[in-house]
Amino acid sequence: MRFMNVVVCVKQIPDPAAPARLDPSTWTLEREGKLILDESDSYGVEMGLQLADQAGGGEVTLVSMAPRNETSGLRTALAMGAARAILVSDPVLGGSDALGTAKVLAAAIRRAEPDLVVAATESTDGYTGTLPVQLAELLGFPSVTFVKKVTVGDGKVHVERQTEAGFDEVETPLPAVITVTAGVVEPRYPSFKGIMAAKGKPVDQLTVADLGLPEGSVGAAGARQEVVSVEPAESRKAGEIIVDEGDAHTRIVAYLEQLKVI
Amino acid sequence: MTTGGEDPLSLLAVEHLLSPEEHEIARTVRRFVDTEVKPNLGGWWEEGHLPKEMAKSFGALGLLGMHLKGYGCAGTNAVSYGLACMELEAGDSGVRSFVSVQGSLAMFAIYRWGSEEQKSRWLPPMAAGETVGCFGLTEPDFGSDPSGMRTRARRDGSDWVLDGTKMWITNGSIADVAIVWARTDEGIRGFVVPTDTPGFSAPEITRKLSMRASVTSELVLDGVRLPADAVLPGVSSLRGPLACLDEARFGILFGALGAARDCLDAAIAYSSDRQVFGRPVAGYQLTQEKLADMALELQKGFLLALHLGRLKDEGKLQPRQVSLGKLNNVREALAIARTCRTILGANGITLEYPVMRHASNLESVLTYEGTSEVHTLVVGQALTGLNAFT
Numbered sequence: 149m150r151f152m153n154v155v156v157c158v159k160q161i162p163d164p165a166a167p168a169r170l171d172p173s174t175w176t177l178e179r180e181g182k183l184i185l186d187e188s189d190s191y192g193v194e195m196g197l198q199l200a201d202q203a204g205g206g207e208v209t210l211v212s213m214a215p216r217n218e219t220s221g222l223r224t225a226l227a228m229g230a231a232r233a234i235l236v237s238d239p240v241l242g243g244s245d246a247l248g249t250a251k252v253l254a255a256a257i258r259r260a261e262p263d264l265v266v267a268a269t270e271s272t273d274g275y276t277g278t279l280p281v282q283l284a285e286l287l288g289f290p291s292v293t294f295v296k297k298v299t300v301g302d303g304k305v306h307v308e309r310q311t312e313a314g315f316d317e318v319e320t321p322l323p324a325v326i327t328v329t330a331g332v333v334e335p336r337y338p339s340f341k342g343i344m345a346a347k348g349k350p351v352d353q354l355t356v357a358d359l360g361l362p363e364g365s366v367g368a369a370g371a372r373q374e375v376v377s378v379e380p381a382e383s384r385k386a387g388e389i390i391v392d393e394g395d396a397h398t399r400i401v402a403y404l405e406q407l408k409v410i
Numbered sequence: 411m412t413t414g415g416e417d418p419l420s421l422l423a424v425e426h427l428l429s430p431e432e433h434e435i436a437r438t439v440r441r442f443v444d445t446e447v448k449p450n451l452g453g454w455w456e457e458g459h460l461p462k463e464m465a466k467s468f469g470a471l472g473l474l475g476m477h478l479k480g481y482g483c484a485g486t487n488a489v490s491y492g493l494a495c496m497e498l499e500a501g502d503s504g505v506r507s508f509v510s511v512q513g514s515l516a517m518f519a520i521y522r523w524g525s526e527e528q529k530s531r532w533l534p535p536m537a538a539g540e541t542v543g544c545f546g547l548t549e550p551d552f553g554s555d556p557s558g559m560r561t562r563a564r565r566d567g568s569d570w571v572l573d574g575t576k577m578w579i580t581n582g583s584i585a586d587v588a589i590v591w592a593r594t595d596e597g598i599r600g601f602v603v604p605t606d607t608p609g610f611s612a613p614e615i616t617r618k619l620s621m622r623a624s625v626t627s628e629l630v631l632d633g634v635r636l637p638a639d640a641v642l643p644g645v646s647s648l649r650g651p652l653a654c655l656d657e658a659r660f661g662i663l664f665g666a667l668g669a670a671r672d673c674l675d676a677a678i679a680y681s682s683d684r685q686v687f688g689r690p691v692a693g694y695q696l697t698q699e700k701l702a703d704m705a706l707e708l709q710k711g712f713l714l715a716l717h718l719g720r721l722k723d724e725g726k727l728q729p730r731q732v733s734l735g736k737l738n739n740v741r742e743a744l745a746i747a748r749t750c751r752t753i754l755g756a757n758g759i760t761l762e763y764p765v766m767r768h769a770s771n772l773e774s775v776l777t778y779e780g781t782s783e784v785h786t787l788v789v790g791q792a793l794t795g796l797n798a799f800t
Contacts, residue, residue, distance in 0.1 A: 220430060227434060337442055340472030340484035343434045 152206030152300065154196040155262035156230065157253060157283070158189040160214045160221030161273040168273070174368075175375035176243055177273055183214060185221035188268040190335035191328050193225045196266050198333065199300055207231035209260045213241060213252050219351055226346035227338030234260060238355040243368030246274070250282035251366050255359040257287065264305060265325040269294060284325035291325040292318050296332045418674050418705040424712055428489070435490045439497035442471060447501040452761040454623040458616065460504055462542060462584045465512070469539025473498070473509050475517040481533035483517075488727075489719035492664035496715075499668035503771035504624030506665040511580045512536060514657035516543025519589045519600055522653060523644030528602055532587060544585035544612075546576035546629045547651045553578075554784050556591070557648055561631060563592035563601060563641075570641060572601060572609075572634040578778070582612040582627025589642075590631065591651045600642035600650050609634040620774040622767075656729050659779045660722060663735035664715045666743035666775055667708060669768040674704050676763050677750035691753065700749050707742040714738060730792045733785035741782060744772040 160183035162168060169178045185193075193208065200206030210225050210233040217237045226233060234256045241252065257265060265287070270277035284291030296315060297308040305324050308315045338346075356366060364370055388403070390396050404410045419425075425433060446467060454460055468474055472484035477491040491513075499506035517536050520528050535541035552558045561574025572592055582588070588603045588610070603610060609632045614625060642650065678701060681692035691697050718735045721727040747769035751758040759766045776782055787798050 220434075223430060223434060227438075337471055338434065338438055339470065340435055340438075340476055340486050340490070343431055343438065344484070344486065346434075347431060 152200050152203035153261060153263045154200050154206060154208045155211055155257050155260050155265045156189070156192045156196040156208055156225070157257075157265065157267040157280070158193065158210050158212050158221065158225055159186040159268075159271045159273070160184065160212060160218050161186045161271065164272055170378055174243060175378050179215050183218045183221050185224040186268065186272050188270065188272050188330050189225070190228070191330055191333055192266040192268050193228050193230060194333045194335040195298065195328050196264075197229045197336075199264065199298060203300060206263075209234065209262070211236075211253055211256050211260065213237070213244075213249055213256075215239075215242065217353055222351060223343075223346045224338060226349045226351075227342040228336055229342060230349075232349055233351045234354065235351055236354045236356070236359065238357075238367075240356055240363075240367040240369070243371055244366060245371040245373045246276045246278045247282055247372060248366040248370045250279050250286055251361065251370075252356070252359065253279070254283055254286035255361055256354065257283070263322050264300065265289065265323065267325065267327050269327045269329050280325055280327045287323075287325065289323050289325050290320040291327075292320060293327045295326045295328050298326065418671060418678070418708055419712060421705060422709045422713075424709065424716070427716055428493070432487070432490050432493055435486065436493040436497055438471070439473070439494045440500070442467075443497055443501040443505075447498075447505055451502050451505075451623055451764075451767070455502065455504075455767055456622070456761060458618065458622045460508060460623050460625055464505075464508070465539035465542050467539070468509055468512075469537060473513070474539055475513040475521070475533065475537050478513070478517060478521050478533070478537075481521070481529055482537035483533065484537075487719075488660065488722035489716065491661060492715055492719045495661040495665035496668035496671075499665035500672040501668075502623045502767065503665065503669055503775055504621050506661070506668070507580050507621065507624050510658045510661045510665070511545055512539075512543055514661055515545035515654045516585075516587070516589050518657045519545065519642065519650070519654050520602065523600055523642040523650055524602070525639070525643050527639065528642070532602065536587075541586045542581055542584055544579050544581040544588050544627070544629075545651075545654065546579050546582075546588055546590040547655075548576060548578050550575055550577045550628075554781055556651065557598075559591065559593055559598070561590065561592040563594045563599060565595075566635070568638040570601065570636045570638070572603070572631040572636065574631050576629035576631075578615070579612070579627045579629050581625055582629050583614040584625050585612065588612075588629060589654075590629065594646070597646035598648050598650060599646050601636060601640050602642065603631075603634060603636060603640065607634050607636065620770045622770075652729075655779055656732055659732045659736045660718070660727070662775060662779055663718065663732065663739045666736075666740045666772060667711050667715060669772055669775075670704070670708055670711070670743035670746040673747045673750035673765045673768050674701070674708060676765055677701065677704075677753040680757065680763070681753050697753060700753060704746045704749060707746060711739040711742050730788050733780065733788040736780065737782055737785040737789065740772065740775050744769065744776055747772055 163184050171178050196208040200208055208230040210230050213236045222233045236252050236256050267280040281291050292307050294310040295307045296310045299306045303322050304319055306319045309318050390399050475483040476486050477488055479485045495506050520532050536543055547556050549559050563570045563572045585605050590601045590603050611630045612627045614627050681697050682690050684691045750765045791797055
C-alpha cells in the first residue's frame with residue numbers, strides 16, 4: 149500500500165452553546181472569543197484518520213483559516229490523531245466570502261499535495277455549503293458531495309453518495325474532494341495521550357502573502373458578496389390546542405387535510 | 411441549560427486558570443459523560459449496578475491511572491486528573507469512584523509500592539481497563555482506625571496465607587485483582603491478589619440507598635495462598651495504604667464539585683422554567699439567594715481545589731491540606747445538592763432529575779476516604795498541635 153496523504157478542512161467557530169452575535173456594522177459573525185472545532189468537521193477528521201489507517205500508511209493534515217492565529221480547534225483535531233496543521237491567519241481575511249475562503253484554502257491545500265481532500269457538507273456557523281465544490285474547482289479536482297462511505301484503492305476513490313432515494317455508487321480518480329455528512333462515522337474522543345501529544349505537533353502558520361495570493365483578491369476587499377441586512381427569524385407562533393369533547397379526532401383530521409399533509 | 415443565564419463556574423472565569431490541555435481534557439470528559447454515561451445513569455442507579463464493560467471505555471480515553479507515568483498510563487498532571495474527576499462526578503459519584511479506585515487506589519498502590527515485575531504485569535492492562543482492580547483496607551469493625559485491622563498474612567514456607575474480611579470495597583465483585591492490606595509479623599503489608607485465587611470471594615453488598623451506580627462488596631479471604639512475589643515490597647506500615655488514600659481524596663475534592671455543579675445546573679434550569687404564582691421560581695428573591703450562595707460556594711470550592719492541584723503538581727501538597735479540601739468541598743457539595751432539591755420540590759426526589767441521586771451519593775462521599783470528623787481532627791491537630799483522635 150502506498151502512503152496516503154489526506155487533507156481535512158476544518159473550521160474553528162465560536163462555541164455554538166454560547167449565544168452568537170453579529171457585528172452590526174458588517175453583519176458578520178463576531179469571532180472575538182475562544183473558538184472551537186466545528187463539530188461537523190469532526191466527522192471528516194474521523195474519516196480521514198480511518199482512510200489513512202486503512203491505507204496501511206498515511207496521515208491527516210488539517211487546513212484551516214481563522215482569525216488571530218487561533219489553534220484551539222485545531223488542537224482538538226490534532227489530539228484525535230491528525231499529524232499536522234496548516235493555519236492561514238491574516239487580518240486582511242476578515243469579511244471573506246465563501247469563494248474568497250475557498251481561494252485561500254486551495255492555495256494552502258496545494259502545499260500539502262493531498263491524495264484526497266475531505267470537508268464537511270457545510271459549517272455550523274455559516275451554512276453556505278458552497279465552499280467544498282468551489283475548492284474542488286479551484287484545485288482542478290473532481291468532487292463528490294454527501295459521502296457516507298469511502299474506500300480508496302488503485303488511485304481511485306469509491307464512494308457511496310447519499311441521495312434522497314438511497315445512495316449512488318460513484319468512482320473518481322484521485323486526487324479528489326469529498327464532503328461528508330454528519331453522523332456517517334463516529335468521531336473518536338481525543339485520548340489524554342493524544343491531547344498532550346497535540347501540543348508538540350507542527351502547525352504551519354501562514355499569511356496571505358506567504359500563499360502568494362494577489363492583494364485584494366481575498367478578504368473583504370475581494371469579496372463578491374455582501375450581507376446587506378439581517379432580520380431576526382420569525383418567532384414560532386403558539387400552536388392550536390384541541391380539547392377533546394368527543395370530536396377531537398375529526399377536528400385533527402380536518403386540520404391535517406387543510407394543511408394537505410393527508 | 412434552558413436559560414439565558416451564565417454557567418455558575420464561568421462567573422469567575424475560572425477557565426482562564428487552566429492550560430489549553432487541561433481545558434481540553436475537561437471538555438473531552440464532559441462530552442464523554444454527557445454522551446456515554448448520563449443517558450444510562452438513571453437505569454444503572456435504579457438497577458443498582460455499573461457495567462464492568464465501562465472500564466474499557468474509561469481506559470480508551472486514558473482515565474485509568476491518568477496521572478501516573480509510563481506503563482500505558484496517560485501521564486497527565488494532577489490538575490487534569492482533578493478536572494476529569496469533577497466531570498465524571500457531574501455524571502455520578504459511582505462512576506468517579508470506579509475511576510478513583512482503579513487509578514488512585516489499586517494502580518497507585520502497585521505504582522508506588524510495587525516491584526518492577528508487578529508494575530509491568532498489572533499496570534498496562536489496568537490502564538486499558540481490561541483488568542479491574544479493587545483496594546481492601548477497611549474492615550467490618552475497623553474504618554477510621556485501620557491500625558486495628560484483623561486481616562492477617564502469615565508465612566508458610568515461601569508462600570503467604572491470608573485470612574480475614576474487608577468491607578465496603580468498591581468494585582470488589584467485578585475486580586480481577588485486589589490490593590489487600592494485612593497485618594504481618596513485619597507490619598502492615600500490601601498483597602496483590604488475583605481474585606480467582608482459591609479462598610477469595612467477594613459477595614456484593616446490595617440494598618444500598620446511596621452509590622447505587624457502583625458495585626460495593628465484602629472481600630472474604632479464607633486461607634488465600636499467594637506466592638512470595640505477591641507482596642508489595644515497598645512498604646510495611648500503614649503509610650502504604652494511607653498514601654493511596656491521599657491520592658484518591660485529591661480526586662474527591664474535585665469530584666464532589668462536579669456533583670454540585672450538576673445539581674446547580676438542574677436547579678437553575680428547572681427554576682427558570684417552572685412557574686409558581688404566575689412567574690418563574692427563579693424570579694423570586696428567596697430562590698436567587700439560594701442560587702447565588704450555591705454558585706459562590708461552588709466557585710470557592712473550585713479555587714480551593716485548583717490551588718491544591720497546583721501544589722500537588724509542584725510536589726508540595728501535604729495530607730492535611732487534602733483533608734482541608736475534602737472537608738470543605740464535600741460538605742458544601744452536599745449542602746448544594748440538598749438546597750437544589752428544595753428548589754425542584756417533589757420533582758427533585760425522582761430519577762428524572764439528578765439532584766436526589768447526587769445528594770444521596772454525597773452522603774457516602776462525606777464519610778468514605780476519611781470521614782468529615784477525621785478530616786476535622788486532622789485540621790484541628792495542625793492548628794493546635796494536639797491530637798484529639800483518641
